Amino acid sequence: MPGENFPNTGSLRERLDIDFALTSAGLGVWELDPVSMQILWDDRCRELYGSISDNYLPYDKAIAYVHPDDVSRVNDAVHQAFQLTSGGNYDVAYRTIGADDGKLRWVRFYGKASFDEQGKPYRFGGVAQDVTRDMENLKSQQAAQQQILDSFEASPVGIALIDRHELTFQRANPFYGELVGRTPDQIVGKPLLTALPELAGQGFDQLLQDVLDTGIPFIAKDVAVALVRNQVLETIYVDLTYQPQRPVNRTEITGILVIATDVTQQVLSRKRVEASEAQLKSIIATAPAAMGLFVGRDLVVEMPNQAFIDIVGKGPDIEGKPLREVMPELENQPFLQILDDVYTSGKMFQSHGSQVNIVQHGVMSYNFYNITYTPLFNEKGEVYAILDIAIDVTESIRVQQKLQETQAKLQETIELAELAAWEVDFTTRKVMYSDRLRDWCGFEREEPLTIERAYEVIDPQNQLIVKAAMDAARQPLNEGQYEAEFSVYCLKTGQKRILHAQGKVIRDEQDEVCGIAGSAQDVTLQRRTHAALELLVQERTEELASTNEELFTSNEELAHTNEQLHQANDQLIRSNASLEQFAYIASHDLQAPLRKIQQFIDILVRRHQDTLAEDSRLLIRIQESAHRMGLLINDLLAFSKISNGKADTQEVMLSEVLAQAIDNLSVAIEETSADIQVESLPAFLGDARQLEQLFQNVLSNAIKFSSKDMQGSATVPCIQVTYQQVQSYELPLLAGWAPVYGSYHRIRVQDNGIGFEEQYADRIFGVFQRLHGKSEFEGTGVGLAICQKVALNHEGFIQAQGRPEQGATFEIYLPVQRQ
Known part of the structure; x- marks a missing residue:
């Protein structure tokens, strides 16, 4: 019960059911009475406080050995654990000052409080451990990371540190801010998509999350990024690295180091002459332990x-x-x-x-x-x-490799970016150049440098630029930023280089400017490439202007030619119209005398068939010829009517139109036992009479041109009518016809007849075109021409495919949603 005396240390271990396991794990056990605020702990806990002599002591005595900066945090954690709403959870790491040895230790006490029915704590206890080494390692890594990040403050490479929690910016150097069109203060402390909302949908948040999830760095060149800079959305290109960050001796990833080098000018220049893209993907598979014999x-x-x-x-x-x-x-x-x-x-x-x-x-x-x-x-x-x-x-x-290589990789980033470091001391007038910068200028590695010596390699025309930039950096209004671009000549080779240098002022203890430190990048190739491309663009512009003049002249000539073609086309249309009108009049006017001829022949055959004997055959042949001529005139008249008349457009059900065509052919179907399988067809805006004629002619051909078996007998016609809606880009290419609608109905009629040679696929749609003799198959050669005319009247087309003795397939294409 609260307030009662604690049991001895041995019984405490027995009650918490921890003994050997706690000792092996380096853990101590403790308990704090919420009422009396008396602490009972074991010898391990006493060691964490520098060997306090008592295992049982007041809370106020124990708190006296807590580092002053951590006392309020410990008290707040205890108070929070005593609140029912907290669930009784207690977990806090803090520093202790040894009671006997005065040694500073980091300790972690964690446990849980138990509450009675009134919600008051009646028991509070847990375990404790020494975390000094972990905290020191963490601080060492943070200090090393901070030192490296500070060295990049003046770098022309954008560097930022993003925390795992909500991808929040922890650090960003000025050049990173310049890249994204913000100052570092505008983005630090904000989540990625809050600081840079225009990145939403570009995939960078997912790339960062992938690095956090897998631990695999992301490295890519020439990455396109759309950013709002100077209130304008523009696309820049960067060489981008996402490097996962882990605390020392820990496996979990806590953040990502972002390194971005602006390569926009290089990429844009290269894109004018060639396009390239490179991707690199790696798969690392892990496996558990294994045993085998x-x-x-x-x-x-x-x-x-x-x-x-x-x-x-x-x-x-x-x-x-x-x-x-x-x-x-x-x-x-x-x-x-x-x-x-x-x-x-x-x-x-x-x-x-x-x-x-x-x-x-x-x-x-x-x-x-x-x-x-x-x-x-x-x-x-x-x-x-x-x-x-x-x-x-x-x-x-x-993990071991990553921990060992973290420092090296960060340092290698400078090398990958091909940067040179420099520093100027205004007090001593001494200059420090990295090895790369010394090589560029032709200085020996061990040669001491002064400001005056450094100026000797700078192009005389640029020395005032460098001096003005140095003076400007020392002015308060410029916030200590230095930036200049100038040419240097190598003392050893005379080679000229264009350098882009950036830096930041260094202040002494009195906050006075005592120097400038920064980095430099060789931008010679970029500037020369840019100049060459500008010249190339100018030359291409002049060539384009000359070409435009030639095209203008050619366009005038083409316009004249087109006018002549229009006139010829109008004349051709008039000629075709006259020809169709003539065919209609001729076929119509021939019907009356032909009917009289047929009637007279029929009378002669009935009256004199027995008396004329052998000559009666001539009358029968005349009768058959007159019949065929009648069929020919009827087909020609039907073709002329369809050619001259426009389609009477109304909504029709194609399934019903097809059924009527099949009914019209019922006699032929019954005689041949034809098997016709039909799929459901859609509604369509068209001329029902013309469409019925189209279906009837195609089906009639499929029935008529049936194949024969090995004994020479006609086989049973098997016909399949299928339907599918297709897009315009799926249509077959057809000379003289181009689709004007987005999608089309495709009605396919497939038979098992005699087929035809593929070379005659276009010829069969011509008027009076036949592939077989009149004695083999009856017909006039006008039926398929009518089918083609009906399809064209409805802004569609018909085509045929076939192989000898393997059947034929006719495909009818009609536009969807015709208005």
Whole structure:
């Protein structure tokens, strides 16, 4: 109960059920009475406070050994844990000052408070541990990172540090602010899409999240970024690096270092003459620990566990197969030879952190393992198998490498950007140049430099520019920023370079300007390229102007030619119209005398068929010829009517129109036992009479031109009518016709008839065009010409495909949603 005396330290351990485990983990246990505010803790907790003599003491006495800067934070954490709304959770890291040794330690106390039915705390306890080393490592890394970031403040490379939480900017140097069109103060402390809302939808937030999730750096060149700069949305190009950041001795990623180099001018210049794109993708597969038995000299895989099967990545069917067959990728690696040596010598082999390249599910992976090859002996003392035990240490190896390389990679960034460092001391008038800058200027590596000596290599015409920039940087209004672009001549070779330098003033303890430090970049190639491209653009502009004059002259000539073509086309239209009118009048006027001829012949045949004997055959032939002529005149009249008349447009159901055409052919269908399969057709704005004629003519041909079997008998016509809506870009190419609608109805009629040679696919749509003799198949050669005319009247077209004895296919295309 609250306020009662605590049990001794031993019973405390028993009650919390921690003894050996806590000692092994370096943890101490403690308990604070919420009523009496008395603390009971074990010897480990006393050591964290510098060996306080008592295991039982007041809270105020213990708090006296907490660092003054942390006292309020500890008190607030205890007070918060006593609130029911907090759930009783308590977790705080702070510094203690040793009671006996005065030593500063970082400790972490965490635990939980328990509450009674009235919501008051009646018990509060937990564990404690020494986190001094972790805190010191964290501070060392932060200090190193801060030192590097400070060195980039004057760099012409944009650098920013983004925190994992909501992708919030922690740091940004001035050049990064210049790149994104803001000052660092405008973006630091804000989430990415809040500071730079125009980046939404460009994918950079997802790239950052991918780096945080996978730990794989993102490096890309010539990345296009749309940014609002000077109140205008513009696209710039940068060489971009996203480098994951981890605390020392920790695996989790806490943020991302962003490095952006402005390459807009280079990219824009290059895009005028060529376009290029490069991508790099890498896949790193990890695998868990594995065990397997390699039996015999051939190393046959036996008793593999699931982890081994997963690592091998060749599926479950690997047992009973030689290792060389299962993993041929090991041929160029040392492990097969090592296994052979173990089998021969009988000596165990161990290695730590060995890289093994394995093709897993068709993909090469590069992982690290602690490997143990243990020989197994039979009763004769002979090696009969090797036990392979592999522990996957890929993550720890990579974390170790990252921790070791973090400092180096940040430093390498300067080299990748090809920057040179410099510093000027106004007090001593001494100048410090990096090795790269000394090479550019022709100075020896060990030569001491002064301001006067540095000016000797600067183009005399640019020396005033450099001096003015230096003076301006020292003025308060410029916030200590230095920037200048000038030419230098190498003392050794005479080579001229154009340098772009940026820097920031250095202040002494009295806040007086005592120097300037910064970086320089060789922009010679960019400036020369830019100048060359400007000249090239000017030349191309002049050539274009000359070409435009020639085109203007050619356009006038083409206009004259087009006018002549229009006149010829109008004359052709008039001629065709006259010809169609003549065909209509001629066929119409021929019908009356032809009917009389047929009537007279029919009378003669009935009256004199028996008396004329042999000559009656001539009358019958005259009768048949008159009949064919009648059919020809009727078809020609139908063709003329369709050619002269416009389609009577109204909404019709194509399925109903097709059904009527099939009914019109019922006699022929019954005689031939034709099988016609029809899919549902859509509604359409068109002339029902013309469309019925189109379907009837196509189906009539499919029935009429049936093929014959091996005995010479006609086969049963099988006809399929299918429908599909297609887009205009899916239409076949057709000479003299181009689609004007976005989509079309495609009605396909396919038969099993005699077919035709593909070379006649266009000819069959001509008037009076026949591919067979009159004795083989009856007809006038006008039916398909009528079909084509109907399709054209409805702003569509018809085409045919066929192969001899393999049937024919007619495709009718009609526009969708005609108005």
